[in-house]
Amino acid sequence: MHASEVFALLRDGHPRTRAELAASTGVARSTVAARIDQLMRLGLVAPSGGTSTGGRPPSLFAMNPEARLVTGVDVGATHVALVLADLSGRVHAESATALDVAEGPEAVLSWVTTTVTRCLGELGRQRGDLAAVGMGLPGPVEHATGRPINPPIMPGWDRYDVPRRVQKDLDVPVLVDNDVNIMALGEQSAFPATRDLVFVKVATGIGAGIISGGKLQRGAQGTAGDVGHVRVARAGDVTCRCGNTGCLEAVASGPALARTLREAGLPAETGEDVVDLTRAGDLTALRVVRQAGRDLGEVLATLVNLINPAVVVIGGRLAGAGEHLLAGIREVVYQRSLPLATEHLRLRASSVGDQAAVKGAVALAIGHALSPEQIELDVQRLDASS
């Protein structure tokens, strides 16, 4: 019987007695008591249900979410945002700044560590109270090392050791992933019972984060979820920025839609302009966005057949076009995918929006800090130091 197993039972926040925990685990009450003692010394578990009046020992125990804090960081193309949250995900502090990722890792990461240190101070917490940092970057990341690999819009970041730079100032585990994977984790917070969720970001590029069987799936080389360069019928021989022809991105990304509208004589430079024209009710923009939804639907119909998610969430700047984009997607997905796979499928616009990345980064950090492996490591350190 490990301390982490007792903790797993208490993680829902519901207080329990030693006897209840002993009954659930089938081990002796004295063993449970010893594990609770370790978890209390780590601060992860605390007595619950009010102070006892007659000096009796506490009888109810629950997870103590405020024992430690984690940081979730969202590094975007032109902004950095971070939050400090407790182990239940509740945000205690947040900060954001306009900062171009092209200014390089030192500029971005020193802002991060300085801001985290300042926030800890303002909250009256110590550096030792920080358990982990989760971070999303706007480019491909080698998951095992946390290094960006040939990131197109991040000059100076290629193979930079992001965890080491952060750990120089904040001595905690640092988990780094690309923004789309991080946002998938953030969107999952709105569907806590769902183990199979796909998040699709439709913006300058188009990418997906895939959670299957409760786990983020990165694939053999970490490139899973590349929906943007799947061929779609309508793209024909349109050249994509990747050099290939016929890619989804070449006809359904923000820049592609803006180009189509400019060719129709409308003032659209960016995906944001496309969304604005849609919101203003421009009929050409509505038609173009709905067709982009159908193109997306063509790829997502295949994704639904291959992966069978319970939830597909559409986010990114173009999701601002709302139902016009979703209607096109639904039209094709419900026509093309297997009925058994679409019968219970929920296909939604993001409800988490801008907060998806920091929420996901927090989830990644909490997942690490409260993993059985990390708790056992913390228990061993505690035993070694006492």
Added chain:
Amino acid sequence: MHASEVFALLRDGHPRTRAELAASTGVARSTVAARIDQLMRLGLVAPSGGTSTGGRPPSLFAMNPEARLVTGVDVGATHVALVLADLSGRVHAESATALDVAEGPEAVLSWVTTTVTRCLGELGRQRGDLAAVGMGLPGPVEHATGRPINPPIMPGWDRYDVPRRVQKDLDVPVLVDNDVNIMALGEQSAFPATRDLVFVKVATGIGAGIISGGKLQRGAQGTAGDVGHVRVARAGDVTCRCGNTGCLEAVASGPALARTLREAGLPAETGEDVVDLTRAGDLTALRVVRQAGRDLGEVLATLVNLINPAVVVIGGRLAGAGEHLLAGIREVVYQRSLPLATEHLRLRASSVGDQAAVKGAVALAIGHALSPEQIELDVQRLDASS
């Protein structure tokens, strides 16, 4: 420290001393000795390195693969095959019969349980030596219950409680899945280090079994891997047996290729005939099979972009056309998929062939029998009975 954790270290078959196990796990040697004692009483671990001469206690321990047997069953459209294997997967007995699955569950499953009982007897083993049964069925299976759901070629099997019928005669856990998922597990045995493998069966239907992050991924409703009804460009408005148009199966399955060859005046009734014509070097058949490979490649290119497998294995009857089919697949996959995803991709014809299903069923049964949960359950039963 659980018995299952000590067992996990011994599962590779390499003998270790108590001191080595204590050092690997960081727990006291006396605790390791107690866990080894439990595992020896279960028969899962045995002394290794020869008998001691001077009556000294044994010092080396290893997994004892022959302690228990499992059964792997492959139920096909017109045959049933099974093997009895030990916990290392080594086959000790096998049997097969021609039996139409349409004869119904009682006919098929009574053959299975009777044959397992007979084989156990011939091996001089008891019924209690059997640890689990794994089984693949040629239709959709609800994973949680082991019941076939609306299986098109299995009259009389709809929602039939397969595990209960088997357990009536053989009182062990029974794991049931569809044949394509089972075959994916069987193919994985040829790539033991691979955690991301996709198996594609090309026969009367076309389906895929997807292993991501080391686990078979079934999706939210268990329909993951449905590659057969993805739309491909060349299928245009060809009607598929599913009622939709443009599906991969409508142009690249065995019946579709046979029809194409018949229309060209060739004597082809089945996928087998197509393979025979290809092997005989018929130029029309070669051209048609290569084009089917390109159609498959179109869907697999998308699959590679979405899932990023390390290995894609092509099996099923049409894989008998060998390099002609694979050449068409490779042509499109390497042109259409992300370079990073194809750089290390291995795209192969099945090397396991007909044995994939029984091998996979054995792997499923062993995975269950040696899971930490099952071992802890066995230990608890042992403690309760002693």
